[in-house]
Amino acid sequence: MAGRTTVALLVAALASAAVAPALAAPTSVAAEPSAAPAGATDGAATPNETVAADQHPHVVAAYPDPVRSGDAGEFAVLSVPPGANLSRYDLSDGHRSASLGTATGAAIDRRRIAVSAEPAVARNLTDRPVVGVDALSLANDGGRLEVVRNGSLVDAAVYRETTEGSVVRWNGTATTWRPLGATDREPVSARNGEVRAFVLPDASGVPLDVLAGADDRLLLAGYTLTSARVVDALVRARERGATVRVLVEGEPVGGRTAREADALDRLAEAGVEVQAVGGAGARYDYHHAKYAVVDDRAVVLTENWKPAGTGGNSSRGWGAVTEQEQIVEGLAETFRADAGWRDARPWESFRRGRSFERGEPAFGDYPSRVDPERVPVDRTTLLVALDNAQPRLIERLDGADESIDVIQVTLGGWDAPLVRTLRRAAARDVEVCVLLSGAWYAREENRQTAERLREWADRRDAPLSVRLAEPGDRFEKIHAKGAVVDDRHVVLGSLNWNEAAATSNREVVLVLSGERVAGYYGGVFDADWRGGSTGLPVGVLAALGGLLALAGLVVWRVEFVGEEPVGVGP
Template sequence: MTWHRRLRPLGWLLVCGCLLLTAPSVGVADATATTAATGEIVELYPNPTTEQNHGEYATVTITEPGNWTLTDGEGVADLPDDRTGRFAATRHPNQTATYTNATAVAAGGSFQLAVSGETLTLRRGDSVVDTVSYEDAPESQQWRADREPRWQPTGFEPRAPTTVTDVSVEAFVLPDNPAAPIDAIDDADGRLYLAAYTLTDQRVVDELIAAHNRGVDVAVLVEGGPVGGMTERQATVLDELAAAGVDVRVMTGDAARFRYHHPKYAVADDTAVVLTENWKPSGTGGADSRGWGLTTTSAGVADELAAIFEHDTTWEDTPAWETVREEIETVEAETATGSYPQHHPPVSTTADELRVLAAPDNAESALVERINNTDDQLLVIQPSIGDRDYRLLRAAIRAADRGTEVQILLSGTWYAEEENTALAEQLRERVADDNVPLSVRVAEENNRFGKIHAKGIVADDTAVIGSLNWNDNSAENNREVAIAVTDERVADYYREVFTGDWQASGDGGGFSLLPGGELPAGLVVVAVAVISATALLAKRWLVFAEN
């Protein structure tokens, strides 16, 4: 078995930090169904990542016993006559229990859930009680009647946002305050859970090992195949943690629930820290990227993030590092060594409200709702925005259309410049036509930071900090975590940071697009390197390597 679920890494990709390939459409037509109260088809699993699809099943619920059958038109499963409950019709009863909490029932004949599409019929005697049809079942996803969207990864249970009020918070930014992420975790005495895309910051590693040595329950979850490949430095770090006895998990394998495990957060007892930055020198180390972070002392927030962490580490796609170490190839990469002054010290206050958001569960819809309710000002900072038609960008444009001041700050680093410039030109045309209060700047390196890597918004008196990039892949396929803090002082803090970065980016450090304005002549656009067409065949596509 191979544990990689995307292309083997290309070392030079790590130089670029952020690359975008559009993920091909899965081509899924959602199943359709008609239902009745006494029996219902509730779950389908047509396309597991097993040899010959062993373990596929269709689950029904029955509330009245007697004479039930399920058929795909070719084979039939006779359901128990004397019982009610949940039953999974399958050709492989011994391989089905892993994926469903139903009683397995052996199906006869040629009962088989075709990947390319099927119609299933639930009958009681000669009467049709329920039918479900689907087309093009996506790999390693279940169809569930009680979910929207119906197709979601096997082993994934979506969560609603968690809200807490009147909580202590500290808002900070990077590279200004590299001590803040360490301060958030260094006093743990009960539990310390760290979720990462990449982890190479030695200060963080030392804190994890020290906590383990003093008896703290320490666990780490990282992405097993980041874009460009896992670096030799990260593999060494994970070896060090595992050797010290820390429980290190990696999200990897063909059955992975998420295209990338991409969040950046930690839980230390009843303290939680949520970041836009990776746990590495360029991020939490303060050596390069502009990032946002928030620490909160709140049992409610910490418990919710711990619950997400437990959900994400207790499925077959998160094996222990030691068990897959030899299967994961590594690449060389340089370490950032920049140094930047502190323009913005942290600010501490008691926030009115915090909401814990996660993708693909709820983050995108929550952000759309927040933007739709913004009246005065919307500030957006992103490394890149992949498409003018992206849902959150459309919401921002609608906000500008109704008179809300909207400013968007994007990265001008070489691998994102072409894409961001093209988007800026599209928005310039919109601004020129409608004269709406929308402005865009593309920032280059300056004396405040190396590159834009923060992913956040300030919407009136609410700020959102987290790992969510503004593209469909991040919102729909990745595991992401963000926190929305509603508090005037916190919003003003990030607004001040944004304004300083905006002004620095418009003063020789980038270009500005203002209402009715023109892009400066002679703007040099650095072409993004051509990616091998083979990469398009990978199960997971290259999106924002350093995000």
């Protein structure tokens, strides 16, 4: 969408000088759809009776390396056909066998059971019925679990070296590792409706207005929370009788500031339930999601709940408010799943014995050029990491036909899946534009990223351009994490497009589909793109100027907006 004009300049010596359906309920650590048919049973089968392979219990998951001394509480999870007579089966860890005859009654009715030699400990680690057995020891350097019936092997599951605190799951012969307690849900979608689209710093009043309207419930999830205006809104909602809960990251990068500690103290003293996520057994590296559920609507943001973000004092951010029931309840389910796990601790206990860093809030003042707007959507999809966000975004980008405009603080490494996807798109002639932050802390990294992508595009004559934002008086820095695809689909949320964020953090993303909503955010992208710079160091630009004086044979393309060259691209 960003209008670009290119002109070829011949330069002789330049070559040598060129330098992130319906709601599926949160699953337990072992939840997988059962492959066993509903009516399958071997009931009172005789020892010589033949039993179909899909009527046997089979291993679907295991927790071999708990974050506990001596690996206390390790367990395996079996999928059991209804009515199966487990007295005929043994479970072997490759060295010793344990009879499953004690697994009867209610346990079998649940279809999935956990088997452990330490059931009292394991019951605190899974919501599956736990069956105690005399012998079961899962090796940390890899192992094999076998289900044996009347002396004959009926199922085997092999895993390699373990990941501490993670569950291994089997889908056929494929294995995946996920942190204990991590959710594993499908995307949530809602058709038709409208959203209130807005950007920051222009419309900082929108998220605050949403919070101020709480009557029954207010669930606020964030990475950090320092905004006094947000705290005021939460306290007032609590005073009106609303249920108010707050969930933040326990160990943000750089440490927690004294200002944030004071804000969380004030909330806790007002009766707000404040929890911090982190510590031993944490399922995610960072709780990085940024959203709020307020009665029957929700707001999803790219920004933190602090003056620089939702306060409108610094960052370019994107946000959207929705009343689509499936999306609102999907976010509420995400909040409950994250606040209900044991790594979410009450703030009062989490803060004890901790010191806090000095921090200064942002005080910028920026004009409001982009008004919020209610726009129709054909579909809204809720994605969360690490459950489903990255593969679904890759699928969306791989389906692009014409254009992909991306705005990010930084991009991931060269081989990060989303970065590879952008190169694939450009290679098939989809016009890709990437706008990165020009802030001091990201400038050098982003210059190098821009140069490498630009050189790749030049070699292939691919339509991929990269700029570093030069915000002028519109905002201080890029903090948005979004994209506009084919002038039809908008991506916005907390996900930075790097591998660690997509596979280790809790992140929340909306995909908004429709021409009007894409036009809104696309227009903002275009304006920010036109203010972008090449990302080339000043010295390189000076050298380029000298080389232009020399007639040459190497093609270099320079982009123009108006009469001034503001970017160098393919």
